[in-house]
Amino acid sequence: DAKTTQPTSMDCAEGRAANLPCNHSTISGNEYVYWYRQIHSQGPQYIIHGLKNNETNEMASLIITEDRKSSTLILPHATLRDTAVYYCIVRGGTNAGKSTFGDGTTLTVKP
Amino acid sequence: GAVVSQHPSRVICKSGTSVKIECRSLDFQATTMFWYRQFPKQSLMLMATSNEGSKATYEQGVEKDKFLINHASLTLSTLTVTSAHPEDSSFYICSATRSGLANYGYTFGSGTRLTVV
Numbered sequence: 472d473a474k475t476t477q478p479t480s481m482d483c484a485e486g487r488a489a490n491l492p493c494n495h496s497t498i499s500g501n502e503y504v505y506w507y508r509q510i511h512s513q514g515p516q517y518i519i520h521g522l523k524n525n526e527t528n529e530m531a532s533l534i535i536t537e538d539r540k541s542s543t544l545i546l547p548h549a550t551l552r553d554t555a556v557y558y559c560i561v562r563g564g565t566n567a568g569k570s571t572f573g574d575g576t577t578l579t580v581k582p
Numbered sequence: 583g584a585v586v587s588q589h590p591s592r593v594i595c596k597s598g599t600s601v602k603i604e605c606r607s608l609d610f611q612a613t614t615m616f617w618y619r620q621f622p623k624q625s626l627m628l629m630a631t632s633n634e635g636s637k638a639t640y641e642q643g644v645e646k647d648k649f650l651i652n653h654a655s656l657t658l659s660t661l662t663v664t665s666a667h668p669e670d671s672s673f674y675i676c677s678a679t680r681s682g683l684a685n686y687g688y689t690f691g692s693g694t695r696l697t698v699v
Contacts, residue, residue: 507690509626512673512693512695513692513693514586514588514675514677514690514691514692514693515626515675515677515690516690517688517689517690558625558626569616569628569631570616570628570688571628572618572625572626572627572628573625574625575625
């Protein structure tokens with residue numbers, strides 16, 4: 472699985488957009504980008520995933536660069552409940568299903 | 583859809599005893615389940631991958647005789663921590679996927695906080 476790098480922490484004002492970057496420069500052509508978040512003492516929660524095209528769902532948007540070497544998760548209107556650790560993972564290929572978690576980004580939404 | 587139920591949510595056991603943690607997929611057939619361990623302020627560390635009806639594949643450094651994994655059906659996998667010691671105290675999390683294909687997401691259980699005293 473490709474390694475991902477994320478900033479250790481980020482702050483965001485409540486109501487503003489939170490943009491969380493992820494670098495995955497060694498991603499393979501058949502690997503997807505997944506984003507999860509983990510609120511303290513809970514299991515990770517799926518947010519969104521994509522292969523090449525930008526994706527949007529009720530929780531967030533995912534912007535993947537054309538070369539697929541990086542992506543950005545966008546929470547359009549962050550709330551205090553979005554405070555969590557956000558993990559960017561790439562998965563697929565021969566190890567489909569097996570995911571390696573990096574250290575993630577601790578997002579703190581402030582009032 | 584795609585709900586994974588993990589029990590118990592927390593358990594305290596005495597050193598030397600064994601503890602079983604269950605992971606169930608409630609509304610889908612989980613061909614593959616994964617077990618993770620997470621220490622405080624650290625990321626999730628994959629322990630093993632289990633496929634229904636076959637032996638689990640353990641990650642390097644994980645003792646297969648200490649962490650027994652059984653995936654006897656498409657909806658249930660269990661992790662048994664045998665002869666638990668205080669250093670086994672951790673947050674254990676399972677996840678399940680419907681398929682080995684990358685475009686299927688996979689769902690996590692709510693985790694089990696194990697404390698060995």
